Amino acid sequence: ADQPKRGGTLVATWGGGEPQAAFVPAGGGSSPFISSTKVLERLLKLNLALEFEPVLAESVTAAPDFKSYTIAVRKGVKWHDGKDLTADDVAFSITDYWKPISSGPVLKTLEGVEVKDSHTVVVRFTQPLPELTFKAQLAGQGGLILPKHVYAGTDIVTNPANNAPIGTGPWKFKSWSRGSHIEFARNENYWQAGQPYLDKLILRYFRDPAARAAALEAGELHLAVFNPIPVPEVKRLTNTGKFVADTHGFENSAWALTLDFNTRNPVLAKREVRQALLHAIDRNFIAQTVYYGYARPGTSPILTANALFHTENVPVYGFDPAKAGALLDAAGLPRKADGKRFAVNLLAAGWFEENGKVGAYLKQALEDVGVQVTLTVPDRPTSIKRIYTDYDFDLAVSNNTTGVEPFPVTTQYYTTDGIVKGAAFRNANGFSNQELDALVERIAVETDPGKRKELVQEFARFAATEVPIVQLLELDPVNVAASYVRNHSNAANYLGESWGDLWLDR
């Protein structure tokens, strides 16, 4: 409502570490996602009301059979190096980047991309593709538009431009002091008039959450997204009135704490055992002690944040150690002489501090019902390798983030084609069920929103019954900002927004 003020430098950070490269085409996690999206843009974005808004696309129109979509590319947009954005860039991004590298599963049925004119692209599929699925891709993590003139004919994954990306966004990559910060300069020629409001944007990296809190307090840091600081600090800082905490901005990237049961382990292959173990876990306790209340027990893969599809009509597993014991007995796993039933290997992915604590709690809880647990807390790369490449775990504490569109990001944690050795954040538990696969096939092609919702809710019930992977907790990530920072936390996946509309009110 206020008139944005021009100028100033904003220093921002997030609750994780420095990215390995400024842009990691294959994904590489949230950190490069944050840094790359300040420079590179997508065709659409999803706002807080879960409506799509145009970015680099002026419009996206589905054909009546939903087998093709026409994209009108925004005119008058220039790359940071001065070249014009054209339909060729979009077509190149879809065929050479999305399909082979970033978004293969969604584009499984891609037939072809046709450049109609300099600013029109038609995308064709062999099967009907629901509009939500397609638009979610355009607004999603894997939907960045790359400059063809920079990437064509090169190995996108290793292109040196990934460390100094060239995009269309409000921010030009300026410099990177490794170990410290990345500096972005204002794109004077940004297509959205007036933006960015700030002169300079700096993404700064800290290893230590306490240090972020200190920097915020010292006024050296203005915006810190995604659980940047210890939760008790959040309360302390906001109580001063100089800071605000905001849990918005994760509607299209809802975070969950997950527990994978490796069904390659014959014991865990039994559904009853998985269900029994869930009864041994006090999720409210975890939510209170580990997350200080910024979390609540999850029920199904369609999280509460997903207003479009969420359902309460799923089986729940309350904390009841006695029942857990009884179920295990019934499953033929009685306590042996030493009080142990069987032993498992628990891996807690060390990318978030909290996971280790959850791991410690799970160890204790499961040992209470007679399951012997060996805990390891490897760091990010090792965890990813052990979970998603080597399948070297029995139980794995991990996290994922899912958008409102469940296909394919959410479904591939369950489907057989989600089992891709080496591909992270997919089906690591080895669960394979034809019935479920068939259900997901139908979701993939159902274009009627009402029918589709029913199918998705059935999927949710199915998943919550089989529980090869379970959403132990739904997390409420917090963004913390100085109270004079305006326009933050204002999109459904705020980490990946371009932040051109930020301004400082002081």
Added chain:
Amino acid sequence: MPRSQRLAAALRRFARHKGALFGALVVALVVVAAFAAPLAFPRDPLRIVGPAELWPFEDPRFPLGTDSVGRDIAALIAYGSRATLVIGLSASLAATLIGVTVGSVAGYYGGRVDEAAMRLTELFQTIPSLIFVLTIVSILGPRIENIVIAVSAVSWTPVARLTRAEFLTLRDRDFVQACRAMGMGDARIIATEVLPNALPPVIVLSSLIVAGAILFESAVSFLGLGDPNLASWGRLIGEGRQLIRSSWYVCALPGAAIMVTVLALNLLGDGLNDALNPRLRDR
């Protein structure tokens, strides 16, 4: 009788040293804590037993408070002394064994053997030690025995150098010459004549290496590369680091434990030095 008198004299010299007595007392306390931990805290110390971040003395059940997830800090510290002692002692023992072997052979034989041994020592001294430890631990995996291996791999060099230096001065001493003159074999001369004389300063150094190993372990655990199934002081500090604004005691307590233990070991070393080191004896 004379041997026991000598021992008594050494003990007296040791006891003259107030710091050394204090050191011995603290080390004894740590040993007791390590052994008594399961008696005092029968449950797994890594168990969450109460509300998070209770300050010391806030709740009588948790005299030293609880950590960020509600584990009993007193239990963690008591059990932490086990990890500390095990790692400190075994790493020091291993380092001493390696160092004494390399050093005595190098010092006694000299020449090419010495040259080779010293190059090896130099090599290990050149590699930045903590970085080397981190690399080894991360490669072999965060387990207690790997930490011991890593720490002893970087700690043996001073022992080797000291042993060598002692051997160099001792091997030309006339009593060693006398043994050679009577036809005694090299192995026997090293083991029964030179080594006992070279050992006192080495023992002193070993006690310091225990201290060093404890610091290494704490750094490794602090950085999160320690064994997650083990209560360790360094790890506790690392986990408490997040809370320095609200609950800095979580960092302060285990750190103080490390400091006091290392301090005690150093004082003990000083005392041992006074008691054992023949060079200082006459003063």
Added chain:
Amino acid sequence: MPVLDVQGLETTLFTRAGALKAVDGLSFSVEAGETVAIVGESGCGKSLTALSVMRLLPDPPARITGGRVLLDGRDLAALPERAMMAVRGRDVSMIFQDPMSSLNPVQTVGRQLVEVIRAHTGLSRRAAADRALELLDLVRIPDARGRFDEYPHRLSGGMCQRVMIAIAIACRPRVLIADEPTTALDVTIQAQVLDLLKRLQDEVGMAMLVISHDLGVVAETASRVIVMYAGRKVEEAPVEALFDAPLHPYTQGLLAATPNPDAPPHRLAEIPGMVPGLNELPQGCAFAPRCPRATTRCRVERPALHVPAAGRQVACFAVEEEGTIHAAAVSA
């Protein structure tokens, strides 16, 4: 009047075992141009005596607890430290037993020499350097100019001792104390150094106090000899008198125990036992337990010094009782 007159010097070691009198009531004097030697076995207090005169005792544990050290009538023992600093190196200087370790290893010889000159004369750097070169010539260091910028470790023991001597005589002191100046040196070098000292004494005209355990060195250098045993003077005599007719049984023992090149091979006389430690001194005469002539009196009572003949002193009851003195003992 003697240049140096030590009266009743008492130097005490304050140790864990208690206060030990390492030098006990020692009196002697040295005239200008005269060389007095102190002999005695290791640990009898020779060095502490010298250091007491220089006021360079290792404190703790040693301190002067009594007596006077008169230099030209001025009591050094009572001088404030600042005044004493001006005396050291200018009026009294000292050379030590181990010449190698007595020079600063990280400074050139020249600089160490210049330092002492400038500390006491206020000469310019250049003038002091010239003077230093003269001194190096004086102590017969070959190629003095070349050695001036050399570090001590490049010089042999003999050369170092010459440099030490140059430092000591740089300000033409009234008294030069030499504590075992040649013990660390080889025979031929020792002869060179003793020769040098003698010559310098003639040239500079200073009084010399030579400390040694070697009777040979004493015979070569001294005109008067003081024999010490366990911190006390047991005998004093002109050098020839002492060698011809030692009075104290200890002195007699020492001479008899020394192989004499001028006598046919004989069985050496032994002094049984060994020098007692300071903390186990017997009640009476310290030498009594080893003395062939000791009587019960010797074991309970300490003999005082008496003068059996002109220029001689001895502390022994047996000699006192004998009363008669060999004619040779008087000749000086």
Added chain:
Amino acid sequence: MGRLLGRRALQAVGLLLGVVVVNFTLIQFAPGSFLEVMTAEQQVTDPALIERLKVTYGMDQPAWMQLAKYIWSVARLDFGYSYRQNMPVIDAILAHLPATVLLMLSAIALAGVVGVAAGVLAAVKVNTAWDTLVSMLAVVCFAAPSFWLGIMMLVLFGVKLGWLPVGGMLTIGGDDSLLGQTLDVLHHLILPAAALGLFYAATYARVMRASMLEVFRMDFVRTAKAKGLGRVRVTLFHVLRNALLPVVTILGLQLGTVLGGSVVIESVFSWPGIGTLLFDSVSSRNYPVVLGVLVLGSLLVIAANLLVDLVYMKLDPRIEIS
């Protein structure tokens, strides 16, 4: 001098070769290659791309070949390519090195000045309250883990008193002038340098004190006093320089540990040095970088040792080129 440098250079080459071989071999024992971890993390699943990367890294060859190639490329100062950072290893390291070197040097300088001064004070005032105070402080700083000391100082000076910044090397978006930035860096440097340096200061104070006392007892000091020199002159011109020798020796021996220590301290103070890179690389099995850091670290130690030797030679004429 030239010959000495030549010989030391030759020795350094031998040592470096050893360092490379030891670490390379060690890394061969690591389960899983860095390539696997990286492709997993970056979600590269295309087998063709993986094969291509394998060839790029020479990982299709036997270990000894890889070692030989690595040695050969290190000889040309090429430490390989870090796929993870998407840049040559040397660039990745050089991007982080200046901050670390700055931290190390300030810590050592601080430690040297404080430690030597404290040691001299304690020795000159031996057996007084000063001596006791220095000894006690030294013993405490010697025993406390540096990262813990750092945290405690951070709590006190950063959090409670708010005098000093709690992390980082620069106030981002602060004063842009050179002077302003320098002051800003210095302001940020105080705590980490102190946290890292105190341990060494304690060591130097202890060594310096002992060494001063020992030199005080030496014959040549007695000579200097016998020359009639004042206490100050004796202490400054005769004792100090000789007493410094062991400190210099220790300094040389400790450089490797300073590098390691700074890695930990960097993590406490978010100092943008080599530590960040190292942790990231160690945990991602990014071995070209780990090897690079180890080799470069060793090189640093070797260079520093050479420097120390030269200083030593300057201080002690007895050390001769032999």
Added chain:
Amino acid sequence: MPLLSVRDLRVEYPTTRGLVRAVNGVSFDIAPGETVGLVGESGCGKSTLGRAILRLAPITGGSVAVEGRDITHLTRRELEPVRPVVQMIFQDPQGSLNPRSTVGRSIGQPLAVAGWDRDAIEARVAELLRLVGLPPEAAHRFPHEFSGGQRQRIGIARALALKPKLIVCDEPVSALDVSVRAQVINLLKDLQAELKVSYLFIGHDLSVIEHISDRVLVMYLGRIVEAGGRERIWRRPLHPYTRALLAAAPAGHPRLARLRPRAVLEGELPSPLNPPAGCAFHARCPLAEARCREATPTLRPFGPDAAAACHVADATGEVPWPAPTSQPGPGVRTAGL
């Protein structure tokens, strides 16, 4: 047959600064029951020679024969039977005993090495202690509880343990006080009379050497420059170095010191690293001629009891020596009153 026969013995130490020829072609014999004195200035190779005889120094040339048997190249095992024949006592009574061994153990050690049983060792140790004049209880005490002279006795007892025929005494009394020195020298002489051992007695104190030796070897820079009977040497030294040495020794009496004109030898012992060409002594020698600078003189006989390595010593065995004048000769100054 001589007890010990050394022929052209060489010992060289490679050091970083060059090769040190510590012993450079030394030949001599020792007969049973004889005491041979070895004098020379510090660093001239006396100890090295002594050690080489026990194979404790690296022999690089020549031979050492004990009782006619060449031991130069024997292995440790082969040396075993020869070991007891030659033993050694050392200068530093402190350093020659293991501070951590009881005196009994130290003395008994050679016996233990030789394989004696415990009781026999104990009995022999008691006997040895008695022999060197120490009480039997001494066996249970440690070296630091003894005075220097007593420690030296312990060292002697250990050397005697295996009933050696030759004892190399490396400056055994140099570290002792005058009064104690006499005790030890007397003990050595008594033991010789009783046990008929031979001594190679190394020392730098000429009066002691003169007192104890039957024959004397004078060493200079790794070589023997003069050998002969004690009396002859003191009466009529052949080599200019021997003369200088004798002249430099302090006189035993002040009157002698005053009467005797003293020739003070200039210069110092050259470095063994780069010894001067020709006669090593020529730079300090008052008589040096051109040939002395070129050819190294060998030890040659000058009569039954005399040998010297000097070019200028003439056939009658007399070395001309410049008469003491007030005018110093080349390189020699006279001192005295």
